[in-house]
Amino acid sequence: MFALVDCNNFYASCEKLFRPDLRDTPVIVLSNNDGCVVARSKEAKALGIKMGVPVHHIQSEIRQHGIQVFSSNYTLYGDMSRHVMVTLEALAPRVDVYSIDEAFLDITGVNRVVALGGFGQQVKSTVVRNTGLPVCVGIASTRTLAKLANYAAKKYRATDGVVDLSKTDRQRRLMALVPVDEVWGVGRKISVKLQAVGITTALDLADADPATLRKRFSVVLERTMSELNGVACLPWEDVPQPKKQIMCSRSFGTVVKTLSGLFEAVANFAVRAAEKLRAGEQCAGAVMVFVRTNPFRSELPQYSNSASVKLITPTQDSRVIVHQVLSLLKPMFRDGYDYAKAGVMLGDLVSQVHYQEDLFSIEPSGKNERSDRLMSVMDEINRHSGVKVHSARQAGPAAHKMRRKHLSPAYTTDWRHLPTVR
Amino acid sequence: MSCILLGDSRSFLCLKIPLFLERVSAGFPSPAEDYVEKTLDLNELCVQHPAATFFVRVQGESMIDAGIFPDDVLVVDRSLHAQHGDIIIASLESEMTVKELHLTPPPVCLLPRNPAYQSILIEEGMVLEVFGVVTNVVRSLKRGRAR
Numbered sequence: 069m070f071a072l073v074d075c076n077n078f079y080a081s082c083e084k085l086f087r088p089d090l091r092d093t094p095v096i097v098l099s100n101n102d103g104c105v106v107a108r109s110k111e112a113k114a115l116g117i118k119m120g121v122p123v124h125h126i127q128s129e130i131r132q133h134g135i136q137v138f139s140s141n142y143t144l145y146g147d148m149s150r151h152v153m154v155t156l157e158a159l160a161p162r163v164d165v166y167s168i169d170e171a172f173l174d175i176t177g178v179n180r181v182v183a184l185g186g187f188g189q190q191v192k193s194t195v196v197r198n199t200g201l202p203v204c205v206g207i208a209s210t211r212t213l214a215k216l217a218n219y220a221a222k223k224y225r226a227t228d229g230v231v232d233l234s235k236t237d238r239q240r241r242l243m244a245l246v247p248v249d250e251v252w253g254v255g256r257k258i259s260v261k262l263q264a265v266g267i268t269t270a271l272d273l274a275d276a277d278p279a280t281l282r283k284r285f286s287v288v289l290e291r292t293m294s295e296l297n298g299v300a301c302l303p304w305e306d307v308p309q310p311k312k313q314i315m316c317s318r319s320f321g322t323v324v325k326t327l328s329g330l331f332e333a334v335a336n337f338a339v340r341a342a343e344k345l346r347a348g349e350q351c352a353g354a355v356m357v358f359v360r361t362n363p364f365r366s367e368l369p370q371y372s373n374s375a376s377v378k379l380i381t382p383t384q385d386s387r388v389i390v391h392q393v394l395s396l397l398k399p400m401f402r403d404g405y406d407y408a409k410a411g412v413m414l415g416d417l418v419s420q421v422h423y424q425e426d427l428f429s430i431e432p433s434g435k436n437e438r439s440d441r442l443m444s445v446m447d448e449i450n451r452h453s454g455v456k457v458h459s460a461r462q463a464g465p466a467a468h469k470m471r472r473k474h475l476s477p478a479y480t481t482d483w484r485h486l487p488t489v490r
Numbered sequence: 491m492s493c494i495l496l497g498d499s500r501s502f503l504c505l506k507i508p509l510f511l512e513r514v515s516a517g518f519p520s521p522a523e524d525y526v527e528k529t530l531d532l533n534e535l536c537v538q539h540p541a542a543t544f545f546v547r548v549q550g551e552s553m554i555d556a557g558i559f560p561d562d563v564l565v566v567d568r569s570l571h572a573q574h575g576d577i578i579i580a581s582l583e584s585e586m587t588v589k590e591l592h593l594t595p596p597p598v599c600l601l602p603r604n605p606a607y608q609s610i611l612i613e614e615g616m617v618l619e620v621f622g623v624v625t626n627v628v629r630s631l632k633r634g635r636a637r
Contacts, residue, residue, distance in 0.1 A: 086586070088581030088582070088584055088585060088586060088619070089583075089584035089585065091581075091617070151541050152541075155541040155542070158541070197568060197569060198539070198541050198568050198569050199542070199568070200568065200621070479544075480545075483545075483563070486545050486546055486547040487544075487546050487547070487586060488546065488547050488586070489548060489549065489579055489587055489588040490549050490550045490552060490586075
């Protein structure tokens with residue numbers, strides 16, 4: 069038996085937590101570089117503010133309704149997520165964190181002690197008590213059904229935020245109401261194809277013929293179908309994971325025109341990505357770089373390109389990654405364009421301890437050790453002191469800063485930013 | 491007043507403070523390292539429920555008789571049920587405030603601990619939310635220290 073716990077309007081709820089003055093105020097949170105709306109409080113949703121809309125399209129609504137605008141504050145959201153997950157870990161024997169604001173609990177056997185619905189309410193009230201963040205809970209025998217139960221808990225107010233979908237008749241009643249593209253693992257593309265063959269609701273999918281699904285679509289979709297019928301068949305490794313790569317990209321504050329300018333920016337992203345890699349104790353087996361001009365300035369010449377390389381030996385060394393990134397960038401660069409955005413993606417991530425050594429590597433293995441030591445010293449200095457160490461290729465810290473005009477304080481992670489009480 | 495020395499911090503990067511079982515002489519690669527039995531962590535002293543603990547900073551003097559002064563850091567535990575007489579953080583209408591909670595006799599009151607301040611009566615229609623219960627006060631006594 070699984071419970072899916074999902075925070076309501078997570079980013080917006082985090083922003084409201086330390087601002088009692090915003091209790092009933094519509095709040096929106098913007099994407100990196102203050103581009104689009106990525107989270108809305110329930111008041112903002114009620115005003116009809118859509119997900120993903122560029123903030124400059126809704127300036128009049130913002131003024132008219134006094135909507136509070138925040139830049140995304142991942143320091144705060146990450147720490148609040150930790151509070152939520154640690155709380156959940158005290159409530160269930162196994163917790164699988166699925167994304168920053170949702171987790172699956174393994175609650176096998178709980179129904180022998182308490183009713184599942186009651187347990188869900190207890191989870192919900194414990195999380196809100198400990199963290200101040202509201203959540204919804206969906207309970208069912210498979211992860212796919214638990215997702216569906218959570219969808220219902222969010223959508224229908226009468227559920228009081230908890231839906232126990234362990235009974236077959238309730239499953240079928242709900243599935244008849246849910247459009248097929250809301251089913252976990254059914255993407256937009258697949259749902260269009262499904263609709264073409266008359267599968268429009270979740271129930272249609274549950275009742276479809278397994279052999280036909282496998283032939284026309286995929287084994288994965290056949291498994292989704294079984295899961296909708298209460299047969300748990302998603303081993304954890306096959307659960308669609310939200311994050312298999314590390315991405316570091318953003319729009320530039322000012323346009324970049326030169327190769328050296330682009331070099332500096334991209335090297336910065338490479339170093340940031342490598343830091344994240346080491347923090348997760350992983351090595352990257354592939355490196356991807358992309359650059360592009362601003363597509364919204366259609367009067368200017370447009371250019372975009374990307375390139376990637378597979379590494380013979382997975383690495384977590386910033387210098388190796390920076391070097392790879394720069395050799396990818398050089399042939400990509402074209403003169404005469406206003407570059408507006410670039411990014412680095414690290415892929416084929418493997419755990420630091422498990423990866424296969426390269427049989428033909430020329431480097432003696434001692435070199436790896438030196439690199440590890442150098443990197444950990446660099447990370448240590450950058451974490452703990454005011455001074456930052458960086459490779460000569462990177463620009464100084466001030467360059468290529470994100471636009472974050474509406475950033476809230478790091479209330480929970482910085483002594484200087486603590487909320488104040490009178 | 492008496493005080494007991496518990497141990498010494500060897501590095502500012504280190505959160506854990508080792509408690510030595512034997513005397514340590516300076517200038518040596520420490521032979522005592524094998525004798526570190528346990529490290530002391532201030533979190534252990536101040537934080538019972540890490541997942542539910544937050545810190546806030548005090549402004550103003552409404553609680554000085556309770557030993558809470560401007561610039562102090564308060565440890566706030568959200569998992570505790572606020573009871574009569576607890577010092578709590580409340581979000582009241584538009585700001586967060588630290589006060590003593592009085593439940594009996596009704597009506598509910600938020601009491602300052604400084605005679606120069608007025609107590610706050612929670613009347614019908616007022617929105618009071620308990621943010622959490624204050625469990626510890628952390629105060630720096632070093633003068634002129636940047637915080």
